[in-house]
Structures are given as structure tokens and as C-alpha cells.
Amino acid sequence: MVVVSGLMMMGLWISCGDKTKAGVATADSTATTTDSMAATVIDKHSEAYIRQRVDTIYSYVDQGLVDPDSIFCSRRYYTLLQQASQHSEKTGFVYQDYDHWIMGQDRSSEWTYDTKKIENITDSTAEVEMDIRNFGKHNYVTLKLRYERGDWFVDDFVSYSGHETGEQNEYSEVKTMEKFINDLREVHEKGRVFTGYWGWVYEDTPELLLRLVMTDQGLECTECTIYRLHSYHNVKTSFDGDYLYLEDFSEEAGKIRLKLKLDDIGDLTGEAYVEHRYLKDSFEGTITLRKDFFYYRDMPQRKPLSDYAE
DSSP: OOOOOHHHHHHHHHHHHOTTSTTSOOHHHHHHHHHHHHHTSOOTTSHHHHHHHHHHHHHHHHHTOSOHHHHHBOHHHHHHHHHHHHHHHHHOOOSOOSBTTTTBSSOOTTOEEEEEEEEOOOSSEEEEEEEEEETTEEEEEEEEEEEETTEEEEEEEEEEEOTTTTOOEEEEHHHHHHHHHHHHHHHHHHGGGGOEEEEEOOTTSOOEEEEEEEETTEEEEEEEEETTTEEOSOOEEEEOSSOEEEEEEETTTEEEEEEEEEOTTSOEEEEEEEEETTSSSOEEEEEEEEETEEEOTTSSSEEEHHHHHO
């Protein structure tokens, strides 16, 4: 038998029955605690938080330890950036030649940024006016932010020029990338006219034969030979919407450089430099190529390339 003293029983009764004592929550105290917790929840749509988010982003930019584009840009912006970069690598056309985070190709030792104003905050968007100083120059930039994945990400970099003259020229990177991608798509489609075989036309030019095909990357030269005997194997091909460029500098074969344009009758005509280790002399001058055409060097008449190929 266990005997509990009266004093102990009183203590047990007090601790079990009185729910208002310290250490035990009542309904009123629970509500007070919940309200206090709610008050401490971070408001990510506040100006203070957005300013802190921008500071965090630019602290990583300052350290240079990560790729800020992949981490701090919106899905839309980063997708456009990847497409534009891929097109630039394939074609050689450069759509932008500076780092938008530091506003320059290089960063000076005195590089600084200043968050001037945060405005137009909505549930999904906000704008941050920045002054980024690099090599003593003030660069005024507006960061277009988008709220996604639980935080703010840069959706566009809009820079301004013409402050010295009183003009306000606006440059949106998103609009620039979209135009760059669309223009290249148009060039890609326009370049389809070059697909097929092309043969030389006149006797006093190199007996040059080309075959061009269209790939996902653009025009590609799969055959570049002098009378089907002396070949160039690594011909780089590009088309800018007006001129077709072909070029190969090979120790094994030689050199070829062509800058051609369609004339009024559909021939490819332009400048050429041709040098091959099996040729006696190099050629530099004007050349004309005709689609699906081959000029037999052993016969006076002209016949389609398909006849020769057979």
C-alpha cells in the first residue's frame, strides 16, 4: 500500500486541476501565441524583403562563385537565354557582348550597385530600379522581378541610355532575345533555297561543286570539291539572310573562302578564293554557281548535274 501525504495530494490536485498556471496553455494564451507567430511570418511581398532579396542576389554576383542566371532568373528568362545562347554558338552571331549583372564585359575594382527604388509590387511582379557603377560609369537598370517557386526571380533586365542628352532609350533584354531568336528562324527558313547541288558555270573559274543541306543548326555543306576529285572536308557554312559564307582552312586540303549571293536569275555569284594542294594555281576572283548544274570540262555542252552523277 502506498500512502500519500495530504500535502502531496494537495499539490497533485493543484497541478492537475488548475490549467491557468504557468507552463500550461489556456485557450486565450494559445490564441495570443498564434497571433504572435503569425506576426513573425515573413512578408515576401514587402519592399523590405524584396530589397533584401536583391542584396542576396548581388552578394552572390559579387563573390562570383555561382552562375546567377541559372539560380536567380525566372524560368521564362532562363529559357530564352539558353535558346539565344545556343543560336549564337551555332551561327556565330552575337546578340549581347556584356554581363548584365555587372553591366560590362569586365568588372572594375570599384564596382558597386545601389538599389534606388522598389515599386509596382503585385502578387506576381515587382520592379527594382538600380544604379550599377562600373569603371566610373553609372548604368541605370530596372530589374523586372517575377514571383515564382516561393521567391522573387529576375524576369528581365531593362537598361537605359541617353541620360546625358536628355533622351531615355530603353533596352529590354527579353525583347532583344525574342527578336534575335525570331530573326534567326526567319533566316533559317530563307536559307532553305540553298539546299541541293550547285555546279560551276564558267570555264575560267575553278570547277567547284557544292552540296548544301539544311539541319537543325542551319545550312551545312556536305560536299565541297574541285571536279569531284579534290575535296574540302570541314567547310564552315553560315547565312546571314543576304550572303552565304563558306570557309575551310585545312593543311591537308588547302583553303577555300566563298561569299555568295543569289542574283536575279537564281545563280549563286560572289567572291571566291580557292587554293588546293593538287591545284597548280590558286584562284581569287568572281565565281558563279548554278543549282543542279554541271559544266563538263571535257565537253562543250552544259548538262544537268544529275546526268553527271549517274
